[in-house]
Amino acid sequence: MKQFTVTALESGYGGQHIVKGVTLRVEQGEIVAVIGPNGAGKSTLLNTIAGLLPPRSGSVRLNGRDITGIDPEKTLAAGLAYVPQVGNIFPTLTVYETLQVCYVRRDFRTALAEVLQLFPRLGARMRTCAGLLSGGERQMLAIARALINKPFDLLMMDEPSAALSVDNVRAIFDRISWIRENGISVLLVEQNANKALEICDRAYVMESGQISIEDAGSSLLGSDVVRQRYLGVRV
Numbered sequence: 001m002k003q004f005t006v007t008a009l010e011s012g013y014g015g016q017h018i019v020k021g022v023t024l025r026v027e028q029g030e031i032v033a034v035i036g037p038n039g040a041g042k043s044t045l046l047n048t049i050a051g052l053l054p055p056r057s058g059s060v061r062l063n064g065r066d067i068t069g070i071d072p073e074k075t076l077a078a079g080l081a082y083v084p085q086v087g088n089i090f091p092t093l094t095v096y097e098t099l100q101v102c103y104v105r106r107d108f109r110t111a112l113a114e115v116l117q118l119f120p121r122l123g124a125r126m127r128t129c130a131g132l133l134s135g136g137e138r139q140m141l142a143i144a145r146a147l148i149n150k151p152f153d154l155l156m157m158d159e160p161s162a163a164l165s166v167d168n169v170r171a172i173f174d175r176i177s178w179i180r181e182n183g184i185s186v187l188l189v190e191q192n193a194n195k196a197l198e199i200c201d202r203a204y205v206m207e208s209g210q211i212s213i214e215d216a217g218s219s220l221l222g223s224d225v226v227r228q229r230y231l232g233v234r235v
């Protein structure tokens with residue numbers, strides 16, 4: 001059984017203590033969402049898990065292996081793919097070059113055909129420099145870049161729907177469900193709480209660096225507190 005667990009994780013920047021003892025888990029094949037207000041520490045949490053920021057204490061385990069404070073270059077080999085909030089794409093590389101440079105396994109052509117099936121839009125832009133793509137196209141490229149290295153066990157995505165049109169938001173969420181159907185677990189941070197709660201199995205609400213609520217996505221969608229605070233519903 002593949003499982004991802006974060007236990008009592010703490011991190012921050014200099015004197016700022018941001019992630020304050022976060023514990024969460026993602027079971028095999030689950031989509032788990034983390035929602036919460038701006039500045040709650042969601043991106044800091046994911047960056048700490050991915051080794052981009054050193055943890056101050058706590059642990060991260062993937063498939064029984066301790067990956068706490070992992071070298072960010074080794075996350076993929078450990079089975080963890082990460083799409084950060086601001087897709088840090090190289091603006092001067094073309095779409096094709098971006099995907100090729102990030103590909104670390106054999107048979108690039110087959111892998112490329114697979115991701116282009118997922119994002120046909122990118123197929124038409126292969127020779128375009130990433131810096132000239134639209135916001136939505138860039139986001140698709142950031143996701144494609146993570147997916148091209150399949151197989152991995154857990155995909156962490158930070159605000160995948162940001163900067164996308166309504167159609168593209170729908171497409172991205174369809175694809176997140178498709179990713180799960182292909183046996184990959186997903187940890188998703190989203191401002192679009194409604195959408196995230198609709199597609200996830202379970203969700204955590206993060207506030208001021210701590211998990212304040214954990215429940216099934218469907219239960220949170222029906223919760224008065226969550227509806228009022230995060231879904232803009234007056235109750």
Ligand SMILES: Nc1ncnc2c1ncn2[C@@H]1O[C@H](COP(=O)(O)OP(=O)(O)OP(=O)(O)O)[C@@H](O)[C@H]1O
Nearest residue numbers: 013016018036037038039040041042043044045085
């Ligand atoms: N590189 C950094 N250096 C110093 N402080 C930072 C840095 N990145 C984020 N912070 C601070 O840490 C806090 C949490 O930020 P973080 O980006 O984790 O929040 P978030 O929950 O992802 O918010 P959002 O929903 O707006 O993306 C904020 O107060 C932010 O100003």
Ligand SMILES: [Mg+2]
Nearest residue numbers: 042043085158
């Ligand atoms: Mg963020």
